[in-house]
Amino acid sequence: MDKMTSAVNEADCANIRVEDSSVANMIEWLRGRGKILIVCHDNPDPDSIAAAVALRHLILIKTGQDAVLSYGGVIGRSENRKMVELLEISLVPICELNLSQFAVICMVDTQPGAGNNSLPAEQQVHLVIDHHPPKKEFSDIFWVDVRENYGASATILYEYLNSQKVSINTKLATSLFYAIKSETQDLGREWSKADREAYLKLLPISNNQILYDIIHPPVPRDYFSAFHTAIENSRVFGEMLIFNLHKIENPDLVAELADFLLREQGIKYVFGMGWFNGTQILSMRSLKPDAKLGLVLQQVIAGIGTAGGHGMIAGGQVRDVREDEHSQLELEEILIGRLFKVFNLEPVAGERLI
Structure with missing residues (x-):
């Protein structure tokens, strides 16, 4: 297979711009190769979805080839x-696809071996575009663009579109803008100059009414029940707050509640968990830019799960966890014990939030 790897090291990230010719060469490599699959991470967030939509648009406009967007x-x-x-985005569950039908496999906002996607480990991957730290060497992958200091993968795809002079319609602009907005908390968390430039350029061509409707959707009653459970179960250990949602209907609730509870006065770290469909979902948040939560969470679940993230945000999962209360409480004790060890905290009971 032809090789052209555009791997970005952390030291090179400050002013990185993929050369127009490199992106053009990547597009030419794709031309005429057959069916293309773009894989988001499991339970995809706006950044993963928008990056996939933008890559599909780029390929379609430049080569005439359509791509299938998938997720686990x-x-x-x-x-x-x-x-x-509202943005009429077509996504197909990866379990419904025959992967052997695809000649090219792309991954956005995730990577092979990251543990947060449902692509089989043995599946050959050809393109990786992400803003999370690399999990392994990518010598066997044709195109790799990993920019650890970027706040959003959507920003990378925005730059691709600009470099190739591909017009961005209102729906695509709205998708990319919302991705950057949500991923960086309105440029308040782990953003780069490139994220800010994309944010400001995309805002005027986004649909404000659609943005409002996305940000203020109706929610089911169990959404409020999850807030009640999180608040009731939260325990405070100095600057750290820990909560367990137990069984949840929506895996994204753990990260959402972690963001919410980080607002508690005096709290600098939040560690949350919840059980969804056989997997313990984990999330960490911090107000400290140098918290290195991605590395922290990897230490916490080393040998029993997978995790990744950045300085102030991280997520992880422990698979094949039984639903019964004893199994979940046993795992909770293990995780909290490891967390205390990483942070050099004494294993005390902690104070209830309310």
Whole structure:
């Protein structure tokens, strides 16, 4: 197979711009190769969805080839479902696809071996575009663009579109803008100059009414029940807050509640968990830019699960966890014990939030 890897090291990230000719060469490599699949991470968030949509648009405009967008898990959060609905984004569960029919496999906002996607480990991958730290060497992958200091994968795809002078319609602009907005918390968390430039350029051509409707979707009653459970179960250990949602109907709730509870006065770290369909979903948040939560969470679940993230945000999963209360509480004790060890905290009971 032809090789052309555009791997970006952390030291090179400050002012990185993929050369127009490199992106053009990547597009030419794709031309005429057959069916293309673009894989999002499991339970995809706006950044993963928007990056996939943008890559599909780029390929379609430049080569005439369409691509299938796929994901594992569920699209659970109400905002994400509303985004897919209002922007008319077509996504297919990966379990419904015959992967052997695809000549090219692309991954956006995730990577082979990351543990947060449903692509089989033995499946050959040809393109990886992501803003999370690399999980392994990518010598066997044709195109790799990993920019750790970018706040959103959508920003990388925005730059691709610009470099190839591909017009961005209102729906695509709205998708990309919302991705950057949500991923960086309105440029308040882990953003780069490139994210800010994309954010400001996309805002004027986005649909404000659709954005409002995405941000303020109707939510089911169990959404409020999850808030009640999180608040009731939260325990405070100095600057750290820990909560367990137990069984949840939507895996995105863990990250959403972690963001919400980080607002508690005096709290600098939040560690949350919840059980969904056989998997313990984990999320960490911090107000400290140098918290290195991706590395922290990897240490916490080393040997029993997978995790990744950045300085202030991280997520992970422990698979094949039984639903019964004893199994979940046993795992909770293990995880909290490991967390205390990483942070050099004494294993005390902690204070209830309310």
